[in-house]
Amino acid sequence: MKVLKFGGKSLSNGEPIERAVNIIKEEARTGAIAVIVSARGQSTNLLLDLYARAVQGKNFEKELENFMDLQYMQGLDADLNAYQQEVGAVLHALQLIGIDSERARDRVLAYGEVISARTVASLLRREGLEAVFVDARDLLYARATANETVVDFPRSKSSTLAFFNSLQAHQIPVITGFIASDPTGRTITLGRNGSNYTATLIASFIRASEVQNWTDVDGVYTASPKYVKGAQRIPHLSYREANELANFGANVLHAKTILPLVESGIPLKICSSLAPGRQGTLIDENGSGKGIKAVTTVEDVSLVSIEGRGLLGKVGIDARIFSALSSRNVSVRLISQASSERGIGFVINKEDAAAAEHALTTEFKDELEHGSISHIRIDSDMAIIAIVGRHNYSLEKAIYGLRRNKVWMHLISNSINGEQISLVIDNKSLKKAVNVVHNQVFGAIKSLNLFAFGKGTVGGRLLDQIIETGDEVVKRRNLKINIVGVADSVRMIFNEDGLGRNWKQELAESDQESSLADIIFRLGESGLENIVIADNTSSQELAEQYPVLVNSGFDIVASNKKANSISYEFYQNLRNNLKRKGKLFYYETNVGAGLPLIDTIKHLHNSSDRIERIRGVFSGSLSYIFNNYSIQDKDFSAVLTEAKNLGLTEPDPREDLSGLDVARKLIILAREVGLKPELEDVSVQSLVPECVSDSKDYAELYSRKEEVDAYFEQIKRGLTEEEVLRYVGDLEVKENRLTVSLVKVSRNSPLGNIKNADSIFEIYTESYGAQPIIIQGAGAGSEVTARGVYSDLLRIGGQY
Ligand SMILES: NC(=O)C1=CN([C@@H]2O[C@H](COP(=O)(O)OP(=O)(O)OC[C@H]3O[C@@H](n4cnc5c(N)ncnc54)[C@H](OP(=O)(O)O)[C@@H]3O)[C@@H](O)[C@H]2O)C=CC1
Numbered sequence: 001m002k003v004l005k006f007g008g009k010s011l012s013n014g015e016p017i018e019r020a021v022n023i024i025k026e027e028a029r030t031g032a033i034a035v036i037v038s039a040r041g042q043s044t045n046l047l048l049d050l051y052a053r054a055v056q057g058k059n060f061e062k063e064l065e066n067f068m069d070l071q072y073m074q075g076l077d078a079d080l081n082a083y084q085q086e087v088g089a090v091l092h093a094l095q096l097i098g099i100d101s102e103r104a105r106d107r108v109l110a111y112g113e114v115i116s117a118r119t120v121a122s123l124l125r126r127e128g129l130e131a132v133f134v135d136a137r138d139l140l141y142a143r144a145t146a147n148e149t150v151v152d153f154p155r156s157k158s159s160t161l162a163f164f165n166s167l168q169a170h171q172i173p174v175i176t177g178f179i180a181s182d183p184t185g186r187t188i189t190l191g192r193n194g195s196n197y198t199a200t201l202i203a204s205f206i207r208a209s210e211v212q213n214w215t216d217v218d219g220v221y222t223a224s225p226k227y228v229k230g231a232q233r234i235p236h237l238s239y240r241e242a243n244e245l246a247n248f249g250a251n252v253l254h255a256k257t258i259l260p261l262v263e264s265g266i267p268l269k270i271c272s273s274l275a276p277g278r279q280g281t282l283i284d285e286n287g288s289g290k291g292i293k294a295v296t297t298v299e300d301v302s303l304v305s306i307e308g309r310g311l312l313g314k315v316g317i318d319a320r321i322f323s324a325l326s327s328r329n330v331s332v333r334l335i336s337q338a339s340s341e342r343g344i345g346f347v348i349n350k351e352d353a354a355a356a357e358h359a360l361t362t363e364f365k366d367e368l369e370h371g372s373i374s375h376i377r378i379d380s381d382m383a384i385i386a387i388v389g390r391h392n393y394s395l396e397k398a399i400y401g402l403r404r405n406k407v408w409m410h411l412i413s414n415s416i417n418g419e420q421i422s423l424v425i426d427n428k429s430l431k432k433a434v435n436v437v438h439n440q441v442f443g444a445i446k447s448l449n450l451f452a453f454g455k456g457t458v459g460g461r462l463l464d465q466i467i468e469t470g471d472e473v474v475k476r477r478n479l480k481i482n483i484v485g486v487a488d489s490v491r492m493i494f495n496e497d498g499l500g501r502n503w504k505q506e507l508a509e510s511d512q513e514s515s516l517a518d519i520i521f522r523l524g525e526s527g528l529e530n531i532v533i534a535d536n537t538s539s540q541e542l543a544e545q546y547p548v549l550v551n552s553g554f555d556i557v558a559s560n561k562k563a564n565s566i567s568y569e570f571y572q573n574l575r576n577n578l579k580r581k582g583k584l585f586y587y588e589t590n591v592g593a594g595l596p597l598i599d600t601i602k603h604l605h606n607s608s609d610r611i612e613r614i615r616g617v618f619s620g621s622l623s624y625i626f627n628n629y630s631i632q633d634k635d636f637s638a639v640l641t642e643a644k645n646l647g648l649t650e651p652d653p654r655e656d657l658s659g660l661d662v663a664r665k666l667i668i669l670a671r672e673v674g675l676k677p678e679l680e681d682v683s684v685q686s687l688v689p690e691c692v693s694d695s696k697d698y699a700e701l702y703s704r705k706e707e708v709d710a711y712f713e714q715i716k717r718g719l720t721e722e723e724v725l726r727y728v729g730d731l732e733v734k735e736n737r738l739t740v741s742l743v744k745v746s747r748n749s750p751l752g753n754i755k756n757a758d759s760i761f762e763i764y765t766e767s768y769g770a771q772p773i774i775i776q777g778a779g780a781g782s783e784v785t786a787r788g789v790y791s792d793l794l795r796i797g798g799q800y
């Protein structure tokens with residue numbers, strides 16, 4: 001015989017109960033079945049409310065009407081009116097007596113299951129099945145203890161077997177879940193998950209072939225889908241694993257409900273009544289073998305820590321702690337003790353915190369007074385994350401991910417059989433932590449949550465590239481980049497679920513003012529893991545805030561060169577900060593846009609090949625300008641405008657013309673090879689003609705373009721047929737000399753030969769001698785620069 005249990009949501013009015021009836025009909029076709037039901041929909045809550053109203057002497061008639069309205073269904077052969085009278089009479093009596101008692105409450109609650117079983121039996125009869133209503137109070141017996149309801153197994157088993165033996169073939173018992181009789185014949189409930197317990201108890205008594213638990217979820221998941229979007233259904237679990245899951249927060253199960261099955265080896269299937277065809281989770285003796293099964297969470301627990309030198313080597317301290325707690329009915333969920341015994345930490349339910357504090361401070365009053373115990377501290381607002389299943393390195397992976405995301409672990413506990421690891425963290429970090437741990441231990445698709453500053457030439461293109469190639473990146477790299485926000489200099493938008501193709505319009509229409517402090521706060525509060533900041537602005541103000549971003553736990557990618565080229569002291573402090581916090585900062589596009597330059601320099605430098613000189617055309621925009629200006633019959637200002645329109649120049653092109661941008665790039669490279677220059681140390685030949693150098697902004701400079709054009713025309717006239725102009729950066733390492741100058745070079749030389757907006761870098765090293773390593777290619781432009789930043793992002797994502 002199979003036992004089918006239906007939860008409250010699966011029996012709600014309308015489609016759910018119709019589906020449940022169909023499931024029962026189908027299963028009845030395959031052999032003998034027994035059905036166990038919970039109270040329908042929200043009935044238990046409504047009955048609890050009715051009970052509370054009655055014992056408080058309040059009116060309940062209207063609420064009772066509402067409750068009964070939800071119970072009625074068309075065409076039932078069972079008379080539910082009688083129950084309205086009966087519940088009303090019980091509530092009325094309670095209203096008069098006004099005494100709140102557990103048995104009285106249980107009696108009222110029992111009506112939920114009774115009406116539900118009557119209704120389901122009646123609906124099955126309407127379908128031509130021989131369904132009989134069974135009140136479980138005639139089968140199951142239990143008594144209340146201080147902590148729980150304890151079932152009288154021998155008596156319950158014998159009355160259940162007697163009943164089932166009396167059943168006729170084809171009769172389908174529809175049995176009330178949740179309720180039993182106490183030794184005095186009064187109603188008693190079986191506690192949390194009580195109907196599931198009824199099902200597994202009855203199944204074990206009658207040696208059922210299986211239990212099907214029909215609910216509104218289609219099985220047990222690798223994490224709560226409430227927190228982890230990528231959680232997967234677990235097809236197969238062992239009883240032991242299910243038990244661990246049940247103890248650590250998987251609320252589709254309760255540990256106690258599994259026990260009767262373990263003893264009798266009956267498999268349990270968790271099935272969704274919303275999608276009956278779908279495979280659920282099978283729980284049996286064998287499970288599916290080794291491997292991590294799930295990452296579960298328990299919210300709202302308290303961490304108790306007792307510390308002091310008086311604990312050192314003293315016999316009986318633990319015994320006193322636990323007997324004090326047990327005297328107040330406080331159960332301990334986890335414990336960890338330092339080997340020196342100077343500290344003991346354990347976790348209890350948050351609602352027991354006050355009782356625990358009282359019990360412990362009373363027990364250890366003397367030790368606290370004498371100082372041999374320095375403190376008994378209770379930190380509430382804690383949570384547990386449990387990794388269930390056996391697998392090598394899962395703890396290391398979890399710790400790595402949590403550290404990276406600044407989640408502090410207060411306590412770590414590893415079960416003796418190695419099948420469960422528990423981590424105690426702050427409740428407020430739970431969402432972030434469970435995502436990190438889940439994705440780490442399952443190697444699931446990792447999320448990188450990106451907040452982007454700057455939506456201009458580079459920033460805008462980057463966001464579009466991420467959106468255009470998102471699916472490919474998930475497939476090839478197991479990484480999902482979620483753009484959770486964008487800010488420009490005026491406004492910002494924020495969407496934890498990730499922005500889509502519409503981001504530009506949403507930003508344009510946003511009424512949220514751009515504010516770095518708000519962004520940091522909101523990202524911190526969001527519970528998002530693996531947050532990366534992209535800086536595609538040229539703002540020094542933002543660059544100066546990188547240490548704050550790092551301290552807030554974010555990694556950074558930047559096309560903005562400012563952080564690497566302002567004072568050396570800032571540069572060094574930022575590096576120290578990054579190291580201390582274990583955060584990443586990539587900025588490959590700072591020099592040479594998308595070219596693999598900075599990385600190459602780093603590798604050469606780290607491999608101890610002494611870099612002696614780096615010389616070349618560092619500026620893509622000036623490369624474009626001089627490549628074209630040298631050979632075309634156009635005004636300088638016209639070519640400058642072309643470069644600006646192509647997105648090659650700095651937001652303020654005076655930074656290119658003044659040589660400041662190239663000087664910054666020299667500084668960045670010099671610092672990569674261990675020098676410590678400041679901007680003032682660079683000798684720069686500015687390209688801004690003296691006559692317009694007092695222009696207060698680019699617009700004014702441009703308005704005086706005739707003077708600019710005349711200046712460059714004169715330089716151009718000085719060129720021979722064979723010569724072209726190149727704006728060259730030169731870093732002479734040994735001499736610690738950094739120069740930027742406009743030089744005439746032969747058209748046929750490597751520098752003279754470059755086209756478009758190409759940059760070229762000649763890297764002279766000790767090993768390569770007079771033959772430099774040459775890196776050449778597009779040195780500016782939205783597409784290549786955005787690609788470079790994207791590649792930095794992927795490098796970070798690869799380390800999650
Ligand atoms: N263009 C290129 O080829 C290359 C550029 N780079 C670097 O990339 C960076 C961006 O250049 P590019 O995209 O061309 O510049 P743009 O002028 O096109 O875009 C700059 C963006 O930054 C925003 N912004 C400015 N200040 C702030 C702030 N404090 N907070 C938030 N947003 C801000 C601007 O907002 P708003 O729209 O409101 O003004 C704008 O969206 C620069 O640092 C540049 O040096 C590096 C390599 C190559």
Ligand SMILES: N[C@@H](CC=O)C(=O)O
Nearest residue numbers: 619620621649650780
């Ligand atoms: N304006 C810069 C852009 C890249 O850094 C350049 O031209 O190189």
